[in-house]
Amino acid sequence: MTPAALLLAAALLFPLLLAIGCLSARFRARALSVLVAAPLPALAAAILVPEGRFAFFPQPFRLTLVLDQPGAILLGGAALLWSAAGAFAASSMTRDPAAPRFAVWWLLTLAGCLGLFLVGDVVNFYLLFTLASLAAYGLIIHEQSAAAHRAGVIYVVLALLAEAFLLIALVMLAATHPDANPPIRSVVADLPASPMRDGTVALLILGFALKMGLVPLHVWLPLAHPAAPTPASAVLSGVVVKAGVIGLIRFLPFEAGMPAWGAALIGLGIVTSCYGVVVGITQRRAKTVLAYSTVSQMGLLAVLLGVGLETADPDATNLAAYYAVHHTLVKGALFLGIGILAATGGRRLGLVLLLMAVLALSLGGLPLTSGALAKLATKPMLGYGWLAGAMTLAAAGSTALMVHFLLIVRRDAAGNPAMSPPIGQFAPWLVVLAASLVIPWSLYPAVSGETVASLLQPEALWKVTWPMLLGAVVMLFVDRLPRRLGLIPEGDIVVLAQAGAPLVRGLSNRIGEVDVNLRRWPVAGLGLIALAILLGGALMFRA
Amino acid sequence: MTLLLDLALVAWLLALAVHVVVQRGERSAIIAFLAFGLLLGLAWVRLAAPDVALTEIAIGGGGTGILLLRAEAVLRGRGKEEEPMTRAGKLAVAVGCAAISAGLGLAVLSFASPAPTLAPAAAEALGATGLGNPVTAVLLAYRALDTLLEKIVVLLALIGVWSLAPDGVWDGAPEVKPAIVPGPLTYLARILPPFGIVIGVYMFWVGADAPGGTFQAGTVLAAMWLLVMMAGLKPPPDTSRPLLVLALTGGPALFLAIAFLGSIFAEGFLAYPEGLAKPLIVAIEAALTLSVAAALAMLVAGPARKAPAR
């Protein structure tokens, strides 16, 4: 077994081993402090292992690990955020008596999330997907408030739904494959020729869209992110949603292309990105606004992948991963920043607010930030038609949303007494912040095929600046309008769904009544007789 | 002529069965069921199955009858009727039952011809067992495993019945004596048992070669014991009494022991060594008869109601 393979395996297994270690009460008590180290093997793997490297573990593990370019990009960014957020959590939750439990959920989610970027076979992909999905529940309900439990319940229902869609999709993918656990690559290669192609793709998109939070399956995000503790929100919004992205990257046939489904994905993405902005602007809590921003950004990612699928362009996966890693780092830093802001007052507040503004506007495409890089890198693929226009508008929308966010955090932090955040929280935040600024620069040439110098051209700068200005102006204008904040409740349409609850309850009550009747002796007896006649008749006369 | 008799018997059986079902009074229905059991015995005679006829009359009619009558006496007045059915529902059930009967009748009439039978095989193998009654041979040789398990079934039913006793008196004695014992009953209980025991032993003894056998004999013995207990001549024993336990487990235990010996000294589990088959079978039957008698009597007697005498 090569060192590279060992490293890949360690990236997956190390967090799991730590989680298993938590079975020991003594280790568990100190588990919070290992969170920072858990993702380090993954980080090392992302940096050190050459791309395109496979590691295959023979029976009985039946595990295939693959590190390709999109996987490496996502893995690196995610591992960094996990590590930093872990350090943040270790500092912010020292007094929490339930912290050991939190650490266990954390390690499990982490193992699942990071493993997803690595794993190359169908069964283990599903396994890790499930692990990441379900363990995140523990992070969401950690605060044990009523809101957290409600968010947790809705999250689990949707996660299970996603699991179901995904399971059937994977089964349809692998059903005709001779190997019980085929590599993802080969089933995806077979997909275009499969008779169940369209159904499979539809289910895959449904399943992963739920995880990504595409409209109308986004409802769990704005509920779960504010409810979770700050470091957990950071990874939920930064990494866990990327499970859907990596899923689409891995399972859609970008080589062969599927124009119709590409178009559908594009449509879904555009709707989502607009919807996220519009609803986000009506929100009044910072974390909720960030959650809607994530929804909107995931819409943009969907558009990218949709274009790739439509035009049969495998490069789209690299670009999408690039965009995603930008979002991972920036969104993670923003969430952590909310925690920092809450602990900051007086002199330092201005500096922190400034950094937050840079981060926030980066999402809109502030020149020289990762946002601008991501937008520029993806521009050529989108072309110059209506799609590019729509994306520009979306960037404007993002900026508007972020301005709204900044206004909120400034207001929230205004009254803070003079204090400075603990270094254990401040340092990780700075690391993520710095990474969000640096990493995209270093990756840019590899991903876009252009030089870094091209980024500094005035026209390039202008290309990203004007939508921002547009957005900012619009937002400043909108902010003047008499607007009822909180008009749309968090989780928007889930409230509509809850209006249907009496209907569901009524149906359930009906079923209860039917059951009572069926369980009456004469009715069951009649059922027995009827079944015997039915079966006997069928056997006698039909066969 | 015989066909006419058979037809009359069948008609009577059906009429009684319907009577049992539609009769309002619980006791009348049970008495009709008793009569039904006796007639059924006749039907078995007509079907050339004297062994079954004896069993049916003894256990199916007699044993079940006394069980039901005793239950009826206890439940009278307090049995709460539950889950009645509408007329339409009853009609639907009636139609369904008729359909099942019709289908069954069709199946019975469509049996393969010539009838498949194991009679020749059973007759051929009879020599190896030394028995004269093929039914006994089936029960204790060819299909002895069924019989063994069925003994356990009876024992389990008994344990189940006993488990319904209240906790404190669990290993005590059941109560079968009525509050006032009528004189004639006592008289009968003094006179009849000697005859009954003779008859029972006789039934068991001939069972190897002629109609009769463990169940029939066991039932007769059980009836005698019950009679004695009901008349109050001898109280029912504590359920934990060693002698009773010995009687109950003795039969199955001997059966098992011989079965295991068969796997050492003969061709396998439940096989009998050449030449010893008949004596072994008779020994098993003897022990089983006692076990069956004890089990049936205690099944009718019901769970313990008195604290054990310590």
Place this chain on the structure above:
Amino acid sequence: MTPFAHATTPGGFLLVLAVILPVCAVLAIFACGPRSAARIAMTTLAAGLAIAIAIAVELIASGAALSYVVGAWRPPLGIALRADGLSGAMLVMTALVVVTVGLFARVQYGLHDGAGGGRAQTTFWLMLLALWSALNAVFVGEDLFNLYVALELLTFAAVPLVCLDGRAETVKAALRYLLFALVGSLLYLLGTGLIYGQYGTLDLLTLSRLSRQEPALSAALALMIVGLLAKAALFPLHLWLPPAHAGAPAPASAVLSALVVKAPVFLILRLVLDVAPPQAAAIAGQLLAVLGAASILFCSVMALRQARLKLMIAYSTVAQIGYLFIVFPLAAGSAELPPWGTIAWTGGALQLVSHALAKAAMFLAAGVIAEAFGHDRIADLGGFGRALPLSAAAFGLAGLSLMGIPPSGGFVAKCLLLTAAVIEGYPWLAATILAGGLLAGGYVFRVIDTALAIPAVPVAPRRPVPRRLELAALALAVAAVLLGLVPLRPFGLLQIGRDGLAMAGLP
């Protein structure tokens, strides 16, 4: 090809032991009195487990079915016992569950009265052993009437377990169970009579060769299958199961739900696959699948509605049994692929085993909860995970298997069934499996959420519960999960004794 006549194979005597040894123990307890009940039972549990494992080892080593001709009287006159791969799996599963439940009960009874000898306790040991014997007899039985006796033995052992605590409602549940099961077994017996009348034999192996499409066989199959359905409590014949399984004491519920309902299902499987001619099997399979699907959906919703934990688990049993019935059309097989070569067959068998383990774990966990808190109302158990972490974990892990979440035996089973549904073109069955998984997720999650909640007034155990008690449930739950990690081994095992289909080529 397997010869169509029984002949005692080496190791066949193990089958006799599997059936008879618990019976010997029953007699021994009966004879020696209540005080020695637990001791004798424990010894027998160990020996029985060893026998089951020996049978499995012998099966795998020889690669052929084990047979034993009882008393050297060959069928059709005599009775044969036979264990193929599936039977072997059932025997081992039964032994595992029974032994674990036995250990649990030993600890639990030890909590209340060290000396032992009470009514409930003695009855429990006697019935547990008798039940084991009956189950083994069902799994290795080869003669229809012998199977009838085994089924009755099973019922008679199960009914007293239901009303062990002697409350009016449990006695009522037991009576209802007994009567309905009795009707079921009588219908089965009737079918047996018809088959004898038509073919002159009751031996399954012989019948598989003789059976043709004939009115008598059709009627017999219909009656037997429906009778067994009544005993298996498939929707809409589930009237007796929820009160009976919820009312029984925890160890009893565990064996009832995990094992007892499996016996009739196993027999239906044998009837449909071995006795029914192909066309009849197809028709019966369709009907059974419809009922199974209805069972999954309907009873999962009912499980969601229950306020009491044990009732919820009981309804879940009815729902999970449904999965075993949707196997029939999926495992129909074809000319070149016999039913037992299909993945649906493997999936069904795996579901059977993993449900047994998971359900027993759940009931034991529920038993620990009831022991600790004195009730099992889900709403009033908020935060029980803090007091009983191991039980909560056991419940959660077992729940994973029920929901079909990887890695667990339930997941592999449902995955195989789904694959079969997709390949065979049964989208409605695939949808049912998924919906059932979702609903199962709902009801399992409801309990997990309760366990993890931190209510204003935390629940406090009424009395401390020793760890040993919790470990039994956890062990079973872990076994259910681990089953998912060795999914392909049973695949090979299940082929043994099934027409000697080549085992090569399987992963």
Place this chain on the structure above:
Amino acid sequence: MTASLSPGALFGLCGAALVGIGLYAIVTHPGLLRRIVGCNILGAGIFLVFGAVARRGGGAGFEADPVPQALVITGIVVAFSASALAVALLKRLSELNVGERNGTAAPTEQRGRL
């Protein structure tokens, strides 16, 4: 007609009818005791079917096939045991119900161990 109505067939048909009657009683009768009686009628019908089968299978010097007859004997004993258990349960149930209705715990009230 006469040929097809050999004693075997005749009692077989009678058994079939009894099965229907027994089932009807079990399903429709509100009283539990009568349901138990119904089970016994159902059982009697089934045994008659066995008897009919046995009667048809006479040969080799026997008037009837002994195997089904032996099965019936086993069946009758099992059915009796079932009736005994059912009756015991029914009596116990009614006893407990009476205890409840009287407002006091039945004298035989017991507490479950498990």
Place this chain on the structure above:
Amino acid sequence: MSAVLGIVTIVLVTAGAVLFLAGTLGLLRFPDTLSRLHAISKADNLGLGLIVLGLLPQAASVTGGLKLICVWLLAQLSAATASQLLGRAVYRGRREP
């Protein structure tokens, strides 16, 4: 000789059967339990006696004949007891309705 015995058998058995018939008629027609009891015990005991008497000449062996007599005696015994018990039940039922 055998012809005479045959005739004796026919006459006695027929008489017994007639008595049975009468008893059954009484059972069906009489208004209350006690009179039904009267009819059935009187007629049936006598009827059975006549039938057994009539069958005795046909018995193949002495043991066969003894068996027949035993049957009759046992039936007498049980019928007498049953009648007593029934009568008591009716009597007590009347006293405490």
